[in-house]
Amino acid sequence: MSISLAKEAGRPALRRRRQLLTVLKAAATLAGLEHECGVIAVCLLGKKHMAELNEAFLNHHGPTDVLTFDLRQDARPSAPAITDDDELVIAEIDVCPAVAVEYVGAHGGNPSRELVLYIVHGMLHLSGEDDQTPAARRAMRAAEKRVMDALSQRFDLERFF
Template identity: 35%
Template sequence: MPTLSLEINNQFNALARPEAAARALFEALQASGAFPITEGELSIAFVSDAEIAQVHADFMDDPTPTDVITFPADEAMDSAGEIIVSVDHARTRAAELGEPFSRELSLYLVHGWLHLAGYDDRNESDRAAMRSAEQKALSILDSAEHKIEFQLKA
């Protein structure tokens, strides 16, 4: 199994200690072998809508907030990639859908991982493959040995 290290940066004050849940999520995905990614350091950042909108503007010329942004691996820098997720977006969208916050945030992390594994969602057929892979990955997480639970501070 490839070596993967995690660098987790929680910049969203209302997110309660996400490190253990994020580690369990990525370890379960990696251990499954279903969606292999490049070895190296995987950087994860939990941010606000304002922060992700700034990244979106700086790197993609789109100043709007989004759910997740993924930067690809760079083997020369021993990087497995970077996943930036908006906790604000997950909280809002979970409420709109009547889904648990933790499930929505997990979906964003899964989505980022799948981009690193080579999935894309730019056209209809790619989106269908991505949605199918997301469901498979969420099923892997549902059957993981340790429950994966992200929580907001009260």
């Protein structure tokens, strides 16, 4: 399993790209995805593009923090992509850095750490976690905390943009 990272043009600017990829690879392992074959594509999108995807796939208005498409199950109605290295893209995790910035502006915290949390959330969905019921949400939050605590012990999560 490998991680690809793409960013739509615009602000905020992404810094420490290689370090972020290292963090995401560790997150995938902590989420239980280390034995998957293929690429998890992480896409950092602007609010407009994220709002369009949120409307198209969930019928919700406005941008959201994270959308996860498990292409192993054809969750997105397009053919799975092949990377330049001839690896099959098995999942796409779309996140919106601007939503992270807005969230921490209103609630406190660090936007880079919030962004990593969104990606971890997507990875946990790929591992079978759900957040559709109160009990499932509690289990998801506990898994998020476990992964984020482990990442925080190994990495500086606060300076990616």
